[in-house]
Each structure stands twice: as C-alpha cells, then as structure tokens.
Amino acid sequence: MKTGIIGARGAGKSTVFHALTGLAPIHGASEGKARARPGQIKVRDARLDNLEAIYGSRKKIPVELTVVDFAPNPREQKEGAALDPSLLPLIRDLDALLIVVPQFAGNRQALTAAVESIEGELVFADFDQAERRLERLKKERGGSDFERAALERVLKWLEEGKPLRTLEMTHQELQAFSSFGFLSRKPALVVVNCDVEAATAEITGSERETLRAHGLDVFRLAAAFEAELWELDEAGQREMLSAAGLEAPARDRLIAALYHHLGLITFYTAGEPEAHAWSLERGATALDAAAKIHTDIARGFIRAEVMSYEDFAELKSEAKVKEAGKFRLEGRDYVMRDGDIIHIRFKV
Structure with a gap:
C-alpha cells in the first residue's frame, strides 16, 4: 500500500x-x-x-x-x-x-477551509481529465457509449464540487475508470x-x-x-x-x-520457511487472497485450508486444530476474516 x-x-x-x-x-x-x-x-x-x-x-x-x-x-x-x-x-x-x-x-x-481548498484542487484536476477524455470520445468513431455516459455522470458530480470517493459507482464503471487514477476518488x-x-x-x-x-x-x-x-x-x-x-x-x-x-483486514500464511502477514479488503474472498499471494495460485485455485488465529494460538499446532474440528476446507467464494491462517491448494 x-x-x-x-x-x-x-x-x-x-x-x-x-x-x-x-x-x-x-x-x-x-x-x-x-x-x-x-x-x-x-x-x-x-x-x-x-x-x-x-x-x-x-x-x-x-x-x-x-x-x-x-x-x-x-x-x-x-x-x-x-x-x-x-x-x-x-x-x-x-x-x-x-x-x-x-x-x-x-x-x-x-x-474545514484547508480541507475544502485542497479537495477543490483534486476535484478540478479530475474534472479536467474527465472532460478531455469525453471530448476525445466524441471525436472518435465507434467509441464506447457506456464510457461516454459514465463520464457524463462523473462530470455532473464533479461540477457540483463533490469528490468522486462519495459517488457510488457500479463494478463496470470502476473497471472503465481503473486506469484514470482519479485523485478525488482516492x-x-x-x-x-x-x-x-x-x-x-x-x-x-x-x-x-x-x-x-x-x-x-x-x-x-x-x-x-x-x-x-x-x-x-x-x-x-x-x-x-x-x-x-x-x-x-x-x-x-x-x-x-x-x-x-x-476497511482492511490481515490474513496469514505460515510455516517453517516463513510467517507472512497480508493486508486484504474486508469482504474479499479466498480467491482474492490467493491472488494477493501470487496470480498463479489464484489461476490454479483448488481449495483453501483455513483456521482462525485464535484457535491456532490456543491449541498451538495445526494437528490439534484439526483434532478439535476447527480446521476448515473452503472454496474460492469463502469470505476471508481478519486473522485467518490460510493454505491454498492449487494446480499449475
């Protein structure tokens, strides 16, 4: 980060x-x-x-x-x-x-005055960027109607002096703007x-x-x-x-x-070679966690072996966590929790 x-x-x-x-x-x-x-x-x-x-x-x-x-x-x-x-x-x-x-x-x-002044600069920079992009799209043939509409919505919001972090966007809009680096959205x-x-x-x-x-x-x-x-x-x-x-x-x-x-959480991968802490957005899945570790692991994801830090800290070993029935096998859609210790099974 x-x-x-x-x-x-x-x-x-x-x-x-x-x-x-x-x-x-x-x-x-x-x-x-x-x-x-x-x-x-x-x-x-x-x-x-x-x-x-x-x-x-x-x-x-x-x-x-x-x-x-x-x-x-x-x-x-x-x-x-x-x-x-x-x-x-x-x-x-x-x-x-x-x-x-x-x-x-x-x-x-x-x-209040200092924050609004700086925010105003960020909003103006985003407005200028979005406006120039929209002008280019209007000149291009076969441009994306979706991007045009999304930019017009963004410009209307910015014109009111509102930062983009307060505008709720769809997943598709977020993807369309992923390379823009909008400042007031940060x-x-x-x-x-x-x-x-x-x-x-x-x-x-x-x-x-x-x-x-x-x-x-x-x-x-x-x-x-x-x-x-x-x-x-x-x-x-x-x-x-x-x-x-x-x-x-x-x-x-x-x-x-x-x-x-x-809205971040921490999850862990651990073993004799290394103990590693990773940050992840709250609500992210086991597949997202796998991608955080390595894109190849996410691509070949089979399942996740998961235990909570609290259970492991109390029982002191994976074997005892398994004996207590607190070692879980989860799929790619499992929602990660803060403190999860995870091992991803994957195929290359």
Missing part, C-alpha cells in the same frame, strides 16, 4: 514524513519523479510474532506501508496555494493520500499537524460532519514532537508518549487509522 503526503507549503509535510518513518526530510528543490522519496513502515503485529515463534519460521514478513514525501518545488507552488499543481501527475498511482493541515504554533489553519486521511498539547484533542462536531461529507477521516499528529522520538530508545519513547497521553507512536496509530478507514 502506497500513501502520499500532500498539503499546502509550510504545513509540515516533511516533518510528518520524518515522524512516521524516522527518515530526515528532503532538502532542496527537485523536479519530476526525483521529487518522490518513499519510506517504509513495517506493521507491528503480535499475531505474526507468535506465528513465527510457534512454527519456528526462518523468516518473518510483516505488512508494509510505503509513505511517500515529495521534495518542494517553489517555482510551481506559490505561497498560500492549497496544492502544488506539478505534484498531481505524481500522485495518480498512489493508493491513498494523507492531507496535512497545520494547526501548530506559528501556522494555524482552519480545518481514500484519504486528514492529518492535523498540531502541537503535542493538542495531540489527543477532538475536532468539533461541524468539522467532523464536513469531513464525513467528503468521505474523510481525521488523524491527529504532533509531528515535530514525534519526529524527535526517533532519537530515543524504546523505553524513552514509551515514557515521552505516555507523558503526552499517547498509547503508541505515530506509525502504529496511522496503520490502525488507515486499516479502519480503508
């Missing part, structure tokens, strides 16, 4: 990146794809640790989140502008966005970059309603404070977090927030 950090100049985007990844901000201006700097966050997972220990796995592979920071481009983004327009092509292939709104000493922006979290004293504060009811109308959730982060925690050992980090009223570091809280917002 690849998530990009966007926002106005001076919002503290690179400090947010530092707080989440431990990597220092990018200094100096860059252009093109060289502006992007990825950082990996390995998801801490006690269940995966336990599977590794019980199976004696030689390798452990947690779920990873890639967070992308972008070097500034002062020539393109003017002071006070909501978004750098030269950034838009670089964020089309991202899975999700973190929209940073500053609310720290020296730079406090109203949450799942997004609003990161309120605040002082540490406000790290656990709540937003107002009206602010929450505005975010909900945009299909957004909020994540509070004292970025400057949490960036400094990387200089401390784990004991020191826990002490400072506790004093601030925070139960976990930013990276762990962000993962939880994204999982909730995106």
Whole structure:
C-alpha cells in the first residue's frame, strides 16, 4: 500500500514524513519523479510474532506501508496555494493520500477551509481529465457509449464540487475508470499537524460532519514532537508518549487509522520457511487472497485450508486444530476474516 503526503507549503509535510518513518526530510528543490522519496513502515503485529515463534519460521514478513514525501518545488507552488499543481501527475498511482493541515504554533489553519481548498484542487484536476477524455470520445468513431455516459455522470458530480470517493459507482464503471487514477476518488486521511498539547484533542462536531461529507477521516499528529522520538530508545519513547497521553507512536496509530478507514483486514500464511502477514479488503474472498499471494495460485485455485488465529494460538499446532474440528476446507467464494491462517491448494 502506497500513501502520499500532500498539503499546502509550510504545513509540515516533511516533518510528518520524518515522524512516521524516522527518515530526515528532503532538502532542496527537485523536479519530476526525483521529487518522490518513499519510506517504509513495517506493521507491528503480535499475531505474526507468535506465528513465527510457534512454527519456528526462518523468516518473518510483516505488512508494509510505503509513505511517500515529495521534495518542494517553489517555482510551481506559490505561497498560500492549497496544492502544488506539478505534484498531481505524481500522485495518480498512489493508493491513498494523507492531507496535512497545520494547526501548530506559528501556522494555524482552519480545518474545514484547508480541507475544502485542497479537495477543490483534486476535484478540478479530475474534472479536467474527465472532460478531455469525453471530448476525445466524441471525436472518435465507434467509441464506447457506456464510457461516454459514465463520464457524463462523473462530470455532473464533479461540477457540483463533490469528490468522486462519495459517488457510488457500479463494478463496470470502476473497471472503465481503473486506469484514470482519479485523485478525488482516492481514500484519504486528514492529518492535523498540531502541537503535542493538542495531540489527543477532538475536532468539533461541524468539522467532523464536513469531513464525513467528503468521505474523510481525521488523524491527529504532533509531528515535530514525534519526529524527535526517533532519537530515543524504546523505553524513552514509551515514557515521552505516555507523558503526552499517547498509547503508541505515530506509525502504529496511522496503520490502525488507515486499516479502519480503508476497511482492511490481515490474513496469514505460515510455516517453517516463513510467517507472512497480508493486508486484504474486508469482504474479499479466498480467491482474492490467493491472488494477493501470487496470480498463479489464484489461476490454479483448488481449495483453501483455513483456521482462525485464535484457535491456532490456543491449541498451538495445526494437528490439534484439526483434532478439535476447527480446521476448515473452503472454496474460492469463502469470505476471508481478519486473522485467518490460510493454505491454498492449487494446480499449475
């Protein structure tokens, strides 16, 4: 999962990146794809640790989140502008966005106004893209009537200033637009970059309603404070977090927030070679899980052998899970549950 950090100049985007990844901000201006700097966050997972220990796995592979920071481009983004327009092509292939709104000493922006301003830029970019595509279709002979109608529906929605993540689309429409990379359709979290004293504060009811109308959730982060925690050992980090009223570091809280917002679950494959955690959309099937592991496995899917993490953790072996009658054989349409441990039988 690849998530990009966007926002106005001076919002503290690179400090947010530092707080989440431990990597220092990018200094100096860059252009093109060289502006992007990825950082990996390995998801801490006690269940995966336990599977590794019980199976004696030689390798452990947690779920990873890639967070992308972008070097500034002062020539393109003017002071006070909501978004750098030269950034838009670089964020089309991202899975999700973190929209940073500053609310720290020296730079406090109203949450609702800042979000609506950035959303307006994303909506305008999508409108321009959809409009140009529709114009090309009208000039082409034998173009798709379905795509024309779908684009007209999208344009009408965008014309009202509404982001596409709030427009319910059919499966066929989603397939038709899969290569478009619509920006306002991307799942997004609003990161309120605040002082540490406000790290656990709540937003107002009206602010929450505005975010909900945009299909957004909020994540509070004292970025400057949490960036400094990387200089401390784990004991020191826990002490400072506790004093601030925070139960976990930013990276762990962000993962939880994204999982909730995106509707994700974790499933596992485990054995002596490796214990592996995988993220998957809630409601996905065993066939979807197989495709996540490898497309060849999905193509040759026969059946899935499934047990819950809870049963395995209690009984400590597959044999005992089978003896207890809690080891299941499932077909391709089985709906995966959080914590499922799965082994796919397939033919090449």
